[in-house]
Amino acid sequence: MANHEEVFDVTIIGGGPAGLYSAFYSGMRDMKTKIVEYQPQLGGKILLYPEKIIWDIGGLPPTPGQQVLENLNQQAQTFEPTVCLNEQIQTLTRRADGVFLLKGSSGETHYSKSIVLAVGHGIFKTAKLEIEGADRYEVTNLHYTVQQLDTFKGKHVVISGGGNSAVDWANALEPLAASVKVVHRRDEFGGHESNVNQMRSSSVEVFTPYCLEELHGDAAGTAIERVTLKHLETEECTEYPVDAVIVNHGYKMDLDFLLESPLQFETNEGILAVNEKMETSVPGVFAAGDLVSNDGKLRLIAGAYVDGAKAINQAKVFIEPDATAQAYVSSHNERFKEKNEEILKKDQLVTAGTE
Ligand SMILES: Cc1cc2nc3c(=O)[nH]c(=O)nc-3n(C[C@H](O)[C@H](O)[C@H](O)COP(=O)(O)OP(=O)(O)OC[C@H]3O[C@@H](n4cnc5c(N)ncnc54)[C@H](O)[C@@H]3O)c2cc1C
Incomplete structure (x- = not known):
């Protein structure tokens, strides 16, 4: 050059x-x-x-x-x-x-x-989900940012994370998604207090202290169709059907x-x-x-x-x-x-x- x-x-x-x-x-x-x-x-x-x-x-x-x-x-x-x-x-x-x-x-x-x-x-650098093979879903329904709210219209969404962005996206998607679950390792959220209160008093289901334990792909193996959430104290695992997973684990x-x-x-x-x-x-x-x-x-x-x-x-x-x-x-x-x-x-x- x-x-x-x-x-x-x-x-x-x-x-x-x-x-x-x-x-x-x-x-x-x-x-x-x-x-x-x-x-x-x-x-x-x-x-x-x-x-x-x-x-x-x-x-x-x-x-x-x-x-x-x-x-x-x-x-x-x-x-x-x-x-x-x-x-x-x-x-x-x-x-x-x-x-x-x-x-x-x-x-x-x-x-x-x-x-x-x-x-x-x-x-x-966005902190990635530490689940082996998760990257293969990045082209379909595993998201690290929300570019267009409409993408999630009528969908069952799981958001993993407890910071400002996770709380913000939960509030933004709640009126238009079919359901929103927020999964966070701690009971406290890092978001602004008023946003956290809004999330807790809405239809958003809050799972704490939980983590996203597993992603289950569809028959073609290209998109996530279920997730396993694990309670961090009891280690009890539960599966939920899902259309989209959003991860906000910081930067x-x-x-x-x-x-x-x-x-x-x-x-x-x-x-x-x-x-x-x-x-x-x-x-x-x-x-x-x-x-x-x-x-x-x-x-x-x-x-x-x-x-x-x-x-x-x-x-x-x-x-x-x-x-x-x-x-x-x-x-x-x-x-x-x-x-x-x-x-x-x-x-x-x-x-x-x-x-
Ligand atoms: C989800 C979210 C929502 C937010 N909402 C608000 C809000 O409502 N109101 C508000 O005031 N603020 C908000 N903020 C904060 C605001 O975006 C930041 O304070 C602002 O972007 C900081 O600007 P900056 O230029 O310092 O850094 P950045 O916006 O981070 O820009 C830094 C740039 O430097 C580039 N760069 C880094 N290293 C190098 C290198 N070695 N060589 C060349 N380029 C490099 C990066 O690629 C990047 O483009 C929000 C932040 C986030 C993440």
Whole structure:
């Protein structure tokens, strides 16, 4: 692969909410920007819940994940950053002249004066069901995410897991599935209290302390038609017919490229340590989003946006020490002058057309 040395002002690793908002904000700061994302598409964890309605982003009415993702993508493209998809950053080093070298899985090296790490929980690996042969049902009725609620309409569904997602999906599917059973190893659920209460007071059947012990395939061996649930104290096993199994056993974090980097990042209980300015322990490398650990960290999309803006402001001052500490507000920012005129012109045309 051609590997000419084009040095960017900032390279953002990770194209989730933190990375996408950082890319928009770095455009406001007139920085030459690159986003590198491991997945074939941008969006980060929002790709896992496209149909879930998001309520807690300031100024946005309740909006499905897919729409938030599209809006975020559109906003991130405002200043046309360079985007590299299907590219996993595997090593981070720094040259004697201070330029960072980011080695990707494609074999390409990316060159940058500063870095914003926005890798969330790292390369996202869904924890799989530990039952031998379970993977053969992944193409039919064993699911690790719920992409479309309608897939489960009128079906008998078993959900294994006790975290936020398991509880959320149980509540979302309860009105449209024929039945929903939730199987969890402990009596306590990790989900938000109000969601757990909603689940417990609905028709959802809650099995605790239970585990999903066995999957039984149909005659063709291609789809699950029954499951065995085991009580963890009495070890009593019961079989139930099922049309679909959803597993939410959490996600595994893979941050090896950071934890094993020769740059030696400081961590805090396994998560990247940053100060209130989003500076890591390595000068020139900043971080944003779910990855970071600092006092008062808000692990939400809104928190990722604030982190991203702060990280970019620091990156700007790192490469240009005389730059202002933060971008000028967008409503009065000259960077938007032409774009505002276009928007206003379009609005006037629409108004004229409807009169
Ligand atoms: C089921 C679910 C529901 C949620 N609901 C809400 C909600 O209602 N409201 C809310 O505010 N928040 C919600 N959240 C949380 C929200 O999605 C996260 O806080 C947000 O996605 C964090 O953004 P991020 O950019 O830091 O990380 P992520 O979204 O995890 O994005 C990180 C990106 O970095 C990429 N990456 C990782 N390592 C590398 C590498 N080495 N090289 C290149 N790319 C890499 C990953 O592929 C990923 O795309 C929910 C989360 C889940 C799982």
